[in-house]
Amino acid sequence: MKHLLGIENLNRDQIMNILETAVSFDEINQRQIKKVPTLKGKTIINFFAEPSTRTRMSFEVAEKRLSADTYNIAVSGSAIEKGETLSDTALNLQAMQPDAMIIRHSVAGTPQLLAEIMDCSIINAGDGFREHPTQALLDAFTIWQKKGKLEGLRIALLGDIYHSRVARSNIYLLTKMGCDVVISGPGTMIPKEIEKMGVTVEKRPVDAVKGADAVMMLRVQNERASNLLYPDVREYAKFFCLTPELLKYAKNDAIVMHPGPANRGVEIDDVVMDGERSVVLTQVANGVSVRMAVLYLLLGGSEK
Amino acid sequence: MKMIIKNGTLVNPAKKEKKKTAIVIENGLITDITDNPDETGAKVVNADGMIVAPGFIDIHVHFRDPGYEHKEDIHTGLMAAAAGGFTSVCTMPNTNPVADNIETIRYMLERATGGNGVKLYPVAAASKGLKGEGLAPIGELKEGGAIAVSDDGKPIKNTDLLKRVMEYGSSFDMKYISHSEDTYLAEGGQMNEGFYSTIYGMTGIPVVGEASQIARDCMMAEYLDLPVHIAHVSCAMSVDVIRHYKKKGVKVTAETAPHYLTLTDQAVGGFDTNTKINPPLRSENDRLVLIEAVKSGLIDAIATDHAPHHQREKEVEFNNAPFGIIGLETALPIVLKLYHEGHLTIERVVELFTAGYSIMGVKGGVIEKGAPADVTIFDTDYQWTVDKNMFCSKSSNTPFHGFHVKGSVFATIVDGKVVYSREF
DSSP states (O other): OOOBOOSTTOOHHHHHHHHHHHHHHHHHTTSSSOOOOTTTTOEEEEEESSOOSHHHHHHHHHHHHTTOEEEEEESTTSGGGGTOOHHHHHHHHHHTOOSEEEEEESSTTHHHHHHHHOSSEEEEEEETTTBOHHHHHHHHHHHHHHHSOOTTOEEEEESOOTTOHHHHHHHHHHHHTTOEEEEEOOGGGSOTTGGGGTOEEESSHHHHHTTOSEEEEOOOOGGGGGGTSOSOHHHHHHHHOBOHHHHTTSOTTOEEEOOSOOOBTTTBOHHHHTSTTBOHHHHHHHHHHHHHHHHHHHHGGGGO | OEEEEESSEEEEGGGTEEEEOEEEEETTEEEEEESSOOOTTEEEEEOTTOEEEEOEEEEEEOOOTTTOTTTOOHHHHHHHHHHTTEEEEEEOSOSSSOSOSHHHHHHHHHHHHTSSSOEEEEEEOSBGGGOSSSBOOHHHHHHHTOOEEEOTTSOOOOHHHHHHHHHHHHTTTOEEEEOOOOHHHHTTOOEESSHHHHHHTOOEEOHHHHHHHHHHHHHHHHHHTOOEEEOOOOSHHHHHHHHHHHHTTOOEEEEEOHHHHHOOGGGGGGOOGGGOOSSOOOOHHHHHHHHHHHHHTSSOEEOOOBOOOOHHHHSSOGGGSOSOOOOTTTHHHHHHHHHHTTSSOHHHHHHHHHTHHHHHTOSOSOOOTTSBOOEEEEEEEEEEEOOGGGOSSSOOOOTTTTOEEEEEEEEEEETTEEEEESOO
């Protein structure tokens, strides 16, 4: 495997391999000294053409713990802002011979475009509404860690599925691993024919949450309210927020997940967010381990 | 100079003819159709195994001239037309300046006169500046040589203006060509809304936005008892609407493009911006319904919507790429796919490429004594691979690069002059 462009083209074995590899990095991340020399001498570019705090930071931490040399590019201040095309920017970066580039971009398919024109490994850190593979991997790792398995679990995904790359990558991954995936959200946020991805669509969140082993909330993008997706935050919260009452319908030991950034009081109630079932911060911690595993598998083996 | 095309099969849908015969061309006209021509002093073209057809017309092309000559100009556009077997083309008005004034129409016709001979018929803007606000000077545009009006590339959102365009245009027999799209529904859209837009994570363009506007325009045609032509029909829902109004006797004609008959929205999965088209590639069901519609005659014509864009404009992130693909030089072999698959007879193929003459009220589309010698000679079995680097067009934005196809243009003749030939 040279690139990680999405979960779509991964098989079960490849997914399990990443998760199992992440276990050993998780162990490293518990140590006093968290740095290993695995990727010493490797050059990694973090190219985030869209705002990101968590993912960019998580990748950078993962890279540095593996001793890689890392460089960050933000679009503001870069040549792209001066009118250079992305392809030209990519070719210029390629000329500096990086080993990998992490790319976040608002346009679906851009990581694939870069993989076609650059020689280095490309890791998709989110493209449009399409995929966010490392997020799905860290989510799966978290569920696996907490539940001891993935197969046969019932996972509810709630909220803005339409605009969510996290949802798509998770649906690919969880259905491949034999989970029963149920989604729910306002009608405007359920993309057409999504049931063909192997999920069940429930109109009412309560029907999706019923009997769930994990409830995964998706961020509502406040800025999209003007796009006729929902009337206002108040109404959204009234019908689609994960409240303690709604969570009661899930299994007693169900975990609550959120990829962040969360809108407290909109899609997730404070009590639930901070409650004992919430694994939101565990997800963040696991993100580093999983990204270390991905980087190791893509870059570490090449010289052996 | 006398020319004889012999040994070919004449396919002449306007006369319901299909027979092996020879045609004689003198002084730019067809002077005889005979099995035993006098070959003395004549240039003889052996069309053995070939189809000899009335010259094709493409009623929907964008030649980008004036204004965007880096994409295409009138001369290269006409060369691409000739290579595709087209002896006539109708150019859309979204140039810069927009073809909403007589000077621009005259410029286009003048440029075409210096070209290879392929006939150019400009379609003028329906509204001033394609802004959808006020009427373009349709009478004067007709005087300058325009044959119809359209705001192609954009719909006329204002239904009152649509009514005025059709009413006012009727004084000059200027038909309205409808680019049917609900821009509210298409806002931000990159591809067809459906399963594939869901998994590719792109904003979709729903079929209902096309079909509902076709319905509106057909209703207006019915109400005013005036004709309307529907450009680039791409989906089953639109076919249903057209069927309804045709049955009622409304004067509606419609075209579709080769790519809607052969590709689907699944093709967008490689994120190749040469699959980004408006209207977008639709679902497999839409494609199958369209094939039935071109077969049955519900859709009258095939037009390419040839829309050249420079490579550097297309080699960008998907959302940043402009809509449109070129089509003149691949149209025939792509449509012949449907012939080889048994969907269309060769007569119907020729009819689909020549129906545009009557739709646009332009002379041509028949081989008969005394008619201008506009002839397309092609074969159905010549195998080749589409290579985007080999086009006459200035642009290479085709989704068919690398496709193995069967059938090709052997020669294109306009007014008795060979404007393109594969071998002679």
